[in-house]
Amino acid sequence: MRKRRPLLVNAGIALSPDAFQTILDADNDGAGDRLELLAAKAQHHSTYVQKVKGHLEGLDESSDDKERMKLWGSLAKTARKQEVFDVCRVACRFCLLYDDGRWKNTTGEPKNRASPEQRNQTDPNTQRDLLRLLAEVSFISAEVQTHSF
Known part of the structure; x- marks a missing residue:
């Protein structure tokens, strides 16, 4: 596992150079008193949730959302398979940012109705x-x- 983890972390950093490592560090458990650990996690969570949310806003409009989402999903699945659970949790968090209603099940919908959220046709x-x-x-x-836990 130790040899695989750096490769998975580097893949996450390549997808989100500004936020992945920071959020990964906040997600990892540290040593110390359980109460201190919970307090630190709560503080990190509130601070870095905003950073994760800003990830999509900071992307170039020319980036392909479908491909980025697939890459995050692949990283999450690979990290899970390799049992690198901290990387998997953070990759899942980034992948699930794309679960914001942009992908619709279009079966049975009239084809002539175009809505603003269909920008990812x-x-x-x-x-x-x-x-x-x-x-x-x-x-x-x-x-x-x-x-x-």
Whole structure:
């Protein structure tokens, strides 16, 4: 595991150079009193939730949201498989940022209705695959949260 973790961390840093390492550091448990640890985690959480939310806003408009989401999902799945749970938790958090309603199940919807949130127009099969990935990453996220207790 020790040899794999740096590679997974580097992949996360490549996807989000400004936030991934900071959030990973905040997510990791430190030594010390349990109450101090919980207080520190609460402080880190409130501070870095804003940083995670700002990740999508800071991206270039030309970036491909579908591909970035797939990369975060792949990192989360790989980290889970390699049992690098801290990296997996943070990758899940970044991947799930894309679960903001931009991917719609378009089956049965009239094709002539264009809405503003359809800026990420893709075919229905791709939409379904993206929604499936979000569901899978949500499950992985819940699963790896149990490893932190």
